[in-house]
Amino acid sequence: MIKILKKYEDAIYSLAAILLAFLVGAVLIQLSGFSVIKAYTALFDGAFGSVFNLTQTFMNTIPLIFTGLAVAIGFKSGLFNIGGEGQMYLGAFATAITAIYLGFLPGYILIPLALIMGGFAGSAWGFLPGYLKAKTGAHEVVTTIMMNYIGILATSYLLLKYFKEEGPIPQTVLIPESARLPELIEYSRLTWAIFIAVFVIIIIDIFFKHTKLGYEIQTVGENRSAAEYAGINSNKMMVFSMMISGFVAGLAGSTIVMGVLHRFITNFSPGYGFTGIAVAVLGKNKPWGVFFAAILFGALQTGGITMQLFAKIPMDLMVVIQGLVILFVAAPILIKKLLRK
Amino acid sequence: MNNLFGLYNPEEGEIFLRGKPCKIDNPSKAIKLGLGMIHQHFMLIDRLTTTENIIVGEEPLKNGLIDMRKAREQVKQISNKYHLTVKTDERIENISVGEQQRVEILKVLYRKAEILIFDEPTAVLTPQEVNNLFTTLRELKAGGKTIIFITHKLEETMKISDRVTVLRKGKVIGTVNTYDTNPKKLARMMVGREVLLNVNKEKGNVGDNVLEVKNLSLAGKHKNLLLKNIDITIRKGEIVGIAGVSGNGQLELEECIAGLRKVTSGKIILDDVDITHASTGIRRKRGLSHIPSDRLKRGLVPSYDLAKNIILGSQNSFTKNGFLQKNDINEYCKKVVEKFDVRCQSLNDTVDNLSGGNQQKLVIGRELSTDPKFILAAQPTRGVDVGAIEFIHKNILEMRKQNKAILLISAELEELLSLADKILVIYEGEIVSKKNNYTKEELGLLMAGKKVSAEEKLETGNSIQND
Numbered sequence: 046m047i048k049i050l051k052k053y054e055d056a057i058y059s060l061a062a063i064l065l066a067f068l069v070g071a072v073l074i075q076l077s078g079f080s081v082i083k084a085y086t087a088l089f090d091g092a093f094g095s096v097f098n099l100t101q102t103f104m105n106t107i108p109l110i111f112t113g114l115a116v117a118i119g120f121k122s123g124l125f126n127i128g129g130e131g132q133m134y135l136g137a138f139a140t141a142i143t144a145i146y147l148g149f150l151p152g153y154i155l156i157p158l159a160l161i162m163g164g165f166a167g168s169a170w171g172f173l174p175g176y177l178k179a180k181t182g183a184h185e186v187v188t189t190i191m192m193n194y195i196g197i198l199a200t201s202y203l204l205l206k207y208f209k210e211e212g213p214i215p216q217t218v219l220i221p222e223s224a225r226l227p228e229l230i231e232y233s234r235l236t237w238a239i240f241i242a243v244f245v246i247i248i249i250d251i252f253f254k255h256t257k258l259g260y261e262i263q264t265v266g267e268n269r270s271a272a273e274y275a276g277i278n279s280n281k282m283m284v285f286s287m288m289i290s291g292f293v294a295g296l297a298g299s300t301i302v303m304g305v306l307h308r309f310i311t312n313f314s315p316g317y318g319f320t321g322i323a324v325a326v327l328g329k330n331k332p333w334g335v336f337f338a339a340i341l342f343g344a345l346q347t348g349g350i351t352m353q354l355f356a357k358i359p360m361d362l363m364v365v366i367q368g369l370v371i372l373f374v375a376a377p378i379l380i381k382k383l384l385r386k
Numbered sequence: 387m388n389n390l391f392g393l394y395n396p397e398e399g400e401i402f403l404r405g406k407p408c409k410i411d412n413p414s415k416a417i418k419l420g421l422g423m424i425h426q427h428f429m430l431i432d433r434l435t436t437t438e439n440i441i442v443g444e445e446p447l448k449n450g451l452i453d454m455r456k457a458r459e460q461v462k463q464i465s466n467k468y469h470l471t472v473k474t475d476e477r478i479e480n481i482s483v484g485e486q487q488r489v490e491i492l493k494v495l496y497r498k499a500e501i502l503i504f505d506e507p508t509a510v511l512t513p514q515e516v517n518n519l520f521t522t523l524r525e526l527k528a529g530g531k532t533i534i535f536i537t538h539k540l541e542e543t544m545k546i547s548d549r550v551t552v553l554r555k556g557k558v559i560g561t562v563n564t565y566d567t568n569p570k571k572l573a574r575m576m577v578g579r580e581v582l583l584n585v586n587k588e589k590g591n592v593g594d595n596v597l598e599v600k601n602l603s604l605a606g607k608h609k610n611l612l613l614k615n616i617d618i619t620i621r622k623g624e625i626v627g628i629a630g631v632s633g634n635g636q637l638e639l640e641e642c643i644a645g646l647r648k649v650t651s652g653k654i655i656l657d658d659v660d661i662t663h664a665s666t667g668i669r670r671k672r673g674l675s676h677i678p679s680d681r682l683k684r685g686l687v688p689s690y691d692l693a694k695n696i697i698l699g700s701q702n703s704f705t706k707n708g709f710l711q712k713n714d715i716n717e718y719c720k721k722v723v724e725k726f727d728v729r730c731q732s733l734n735d736t737v738d739n740l741s742g743g744n745q746q747k748l749v750i751g752r753e754l755s756t757d758p759k760f761i762l763a764a765q766p767t768r769g770v771d772v773g774a775i776e777f778i779h780k781n782i783l784e785m786r787k788q789n790k791a792i793l794l795i796s797a798e799l800e801e802l803l804s805l806a807d808k809i810l811v812i813y814e815g816e817i818v819s820k821k822n823n824y825t826k827e828e829l830g831l832l833m834a835g836k837k838v839s840a841e842e843k844l845e846t847g848n849s850i851q852n853d
Contacts, residue, residue, distance in 0.1 A: 255712075257705040264698065267687045273646055274676065274684040276667030276700035 047080070051307035055329040062327070062373035063341065070366040078210075079358045087358070091351020092344035100233035104305060106343030108133070108314075110242040111297035112321025113339050114249055115290045117330040121253060122286035123164045123266035128174060129294040130318025131196025131348020132167035136295025137302045138200040141217050141309035142208065144224035144302070152223035156177030157270075159224050160241070160299050168288045170196055175287030179280035185287070193318070199309045208309075216310040226304040236304035243336070245293060250332040262286045294318065315346075342367065391416045391423045391503060397749060422494025426769075428486050430784055432479040436472045437461050440493045464495050466624035468525050483633060484515040491522065493660070501532045506769065511828035512631045520546050522814070538576075538771055540569040552569040552576055554771075577773035592807075593622030595655075596791035597643075597760045602652030604638050604815075612638045616652070620760070620791040625782070626805030628795040631833050635815035636795045637679060640764045644676045645669045657759055668827045670699055673759030677766050679795065685749040688738035692730055693719045695737050696752050718755075726751030727777065750778055754785060761785055764795040781804060799826050 071081045092102045105147055112129040119126030140163035147155060174188035201215070210218045226236035253259040264272040265282040272279050302309055324342055328334030349363030391413055400407045403419055410416045416423075432438050437458050446456045458474050463474055470488045478486060487507060494502055504523075508516045523533055523546055537543060543550050544564060552575040553561040559575045562784055597620045604613040613635050620626045630636055641647040643654060645666035654662045661669050671678075678684035686695055696719045697704050704715050719733050728748045730740060751764065763782060767775045782805060785792060796802050802809055803826065811819040811832040819832050 255710055256708050257701055257710055258708065260694070260701060260710060264687055264690075267689050268683075271682050271687050271698065273666060273700075274644065274678055276645075276665065276670045278665065278667070 055334065056332070058377055059327055059329065059332055059334070059338070059374060063146060063370055065373045066366050066369035069182070069369050070362065073365060074358065074362055077358075077362070079356070083356050084352055084358045084362070086347075087352040087356040088348035088363070090348070091355075092348035094351075096230065097233065097348065100230055100235035102340070102344045102347040103239055104234040104343075105346045106339045107238045107242050107304070108297040108301055108317040109320055109324050109339035109342050110246065110336060111293050111300070112317050113324030114245065114321075114327060114332060115167075115294035115297070116325035117292040117323050117328065117332065117335055118249065118286055118293060120325065120330045121259075122262045122283050123269060124175070124178070124185045124283055124290075124302045125288060126171065126174075126287060126290045126293070126294075127186055127322065128170065128192045128196075128318070129297070129313060129321045130316065131189070131193035131293035132170040132291045133298040133301075133318050134196045134200045135170045135298065136163035136167040137298025137313065138203070139163050139295070140299040141220060144207075144220035145217060148221035148224065150223070151333045154226045155221075156226065156303070159220075159303060160296065163299030163302070164292040164295045167298065168292040169292020171287040171289075171294070172284060175284040178287075179284050197312075200309070204309060204311060205286050208310075214310070217308045217309050220302065224303060225307055226300065227376040233307050236300075238300035238304040241296070242299060245296065246332045246336055249293070253332075258285070297321075320367075323367060326371055327374050341370075391421060417497050417499070420498065420500035421503065422497060422499025423503040424487070424490045424494060424505065424507055426509060428490055430478045430486060430489060432811065433477060435475050435477055436481065436485075436489045436492075437474045439478060440496050444497060460496065461492060464492055467530065468495065470495075470522060483510045483631070484512075484518065487511070487519065488522075499531075502526065503534045504538070505535055505536045506538070506762075507535070508537065508539065509768070509797070510632050512834045513826070514834055516542075538769070540772070543572060544569060545750070554578065554610050575773050577776075578769060581591060591623045591789060593789060595619055595621050596657055597793065598653075598655040599643065600653040600655070602639075602642060602654065603650050604642060604647065605650040611640065611650075612815050613649075616815075616817055618793070618810065618817075620793055622791055623786055623789040624808070625786055625792040625794055625806045627802040627809040628793065628812055629796075629799065629802050629809050629829055629833055630797070630812035632797050634812050634833075636764065636797075636812060638815070639680060639812070640676075640762065640795055644674065644760055645680075651824065670756075673752040675754050675756055675758035675761045677761070677763040679764035679768065681745055681749050681768075686737050686745060691734045691736050692723065692728070692740075692748065693733045695748060696722050697775055698752065700752075700756055722751045722755050723748075725755070726781070743770040746770050747774060750781060754781060758790060761790055761792045762795075763792060765797060766794070766802060767796075767798065775801075799829055815853065 067085075071085070074081050091098055093099055095172045095329050103152060112133060115129045116126055132226065140159045143159045143162040144155060147158065150158065167280050170192055174183075174185045174192055174228075177183040177188050178185050204217065205215060208217050210216055226238050226241075229235045229237065229239070261272065261277045262282045262285060264275070264277060266286075272282070301313065306313060320342055323333055324338045326336035327341070328336070345363050345367055349360045352358050352363065353360045391410070392411060395411055401410060404407070408419060410421075413423075421669050431442070433484055434442070437454070437721045440461050441452075442455045443625055446821065447453060448456070461472075461474055464470070465488075468491075470487055470492055472488050472492065473481065475763070478489065481489075487510075491502070494699060498645060507519060511519060523535070527533060531573065534546060535542075537689060544567075547564045547616040549561060549563055550567065550776070552572065552573065554576060559578075562571075562575075589687065597618070597789045599616055599618040602613060602616040603611055617640065618626060618628075628639065638647065642649050645661070645668075649662060652662070653660060656669065656674065659672060661672065664672075682688060687698065690698075693715055697710075697715055704711050704718070716733060722728075723733065726747045728740070728744050730744065737748065740748065746768075748765070755760065761782075767780065770778070782794070784794060794802065803824070808820070808822050808828070809824060810817045811829065813833065813835045818835070824832075
């Protein structure tokens, strides 16, 4: 019994943190003069109430799975990759350009190719901070934040200068039908991207549990001195993990372009890269943990809009709940004390 | 002991102080109750002066500012009372380990501690400094203080204590008066069976050179030399010992040989191949095994389970097509755990749940199971109980019998004297002496940086006897 509890300790703490966040959120909603029941019903309804709402939730969940995984992968080697946002923009851009210029290729080649190009672009954007860390010791938090600005603005610049569609909106032309991810449910934005996300989760899970490279990367993250003692090249491992992390973050951009927007548009992201940090924290940096955490954050995002529209409760309260979840997850001692009592 | 000082909270049971039950749930409460702890690893702030370190947290104030003059006076007063001489305005980073320990003692006395807890206080001291510490302890005792002295060294227990309580696996085995017991009896209590305190030295077949360190130097951050022209040769079936007070270049030497630090000049040759610039991974492939001096920092990944720790460093031999082979790993790990008597519930336990002795046996088992040519054993028995020490010594000697070359870096004189065929003394990064036979006193003096002349030897020999 205790063993089982121990195995799911992380999950139990995360669930407790979520519950607690909703409780405190309820108090805040009440204090702000709204009805708690109305708010939470609208929230739940908005997120899961209909097939359409559900597809919306998953549409928001998919990029968070990728960006959350990206942060978790960085964490495995002891690095804090805050550069998911920039890596995602690079991925989206590379995918869009590939799909547009190689549009003559058949879908079964074009789709994987466009995905991989997006991954590589993100990977390159992750490589740089990793390399700088290994060579010069430059802190990855600082460099990845800076790389975000460069990534977002550089793609904007390239778009405006070379790839902009005629018209007032800063966007590329639509990518060809053959490069679009098929919809799971007609007229919804839930596409095959969800399978790609789950596939990547499975791969990453296996990678860290069963491969030598995964073992070595984790060893660097858990105890860098011991890794070096064992003959593991910790610098190389950190660069690797940043590249894998960047690859996965790049896929967030790729799947948005191929599944939702069907083109690259400047400033398309509502901060998926940053929310990915929260997702990774809530998911305890475990691939399947990230999956469930991403669903929660996706649901909050989607349900929050409904809540604002129909219950007239400001969306900001959802952001507050998101913040509270992270606060309680990051303060496990608080939860432990509460659970013990 | 951390329980007593409020760092951990007990699940059950009570602590009685002066006849009254009391609950100590944090260190500041412990301090209020008159307890003071001198930790094995000093809790001092290097950049601050001795006085600042002593008063930190309980600074005498004047108009809201720290009254340094008063602080200095108070420190001087206490240090005079117990003959604990320290330079009041020197930074911690500039004073010796022995003096740092005196600062730690002053720190608890400044907080008016009546009960002083010493956790392995002699681990970092030279024999001479140990004698000074014991003098201090006797003075504190005469001054009416109560002292709890935690050690795994039998000799010290016999020398300094009035009463001994033996703990084994977290349980009290018994309490005896020191004058009623002897080291042999204590060892039996600690281990639960007869212990051979002296190992039989059986010579190996000394053969060809395996490891040669030639004229090795290492420069520090400020171009100061941490290691100076070190020459060491170790042959097959030979144990070469490095004696020295910790902090005299042993760690640097260890790291240079293991490939964890780049040397400034000189050469390291393993089995006729120059490995001076080779990576740690390549050195391991060529037959290096390394028992690191800091097992928690270097030797283990505490959050990993036993199996993952046992393949650390040899993970390549358990990999097929990039995947780790679970079955091979489990089989191998079972063997290592069994052979080296690592007590655990399962291979899936994390190693931070193991006792220090079992952790060390795990490291040693891992390193000795890879059929190495050369074994770099640094402080192999640091912080483990007598039973484990005996076991580790047996295994190191077994390795010599199998004609491995072994470099034994140790701060334990008995260990060096009983295991090593040859002992080099390191002082401030330099090998100051090299002989096959030493007396303990001689080694102690050399470690403290004194050149041994005939007169001096006589003099200190006497003073130690007087003690």
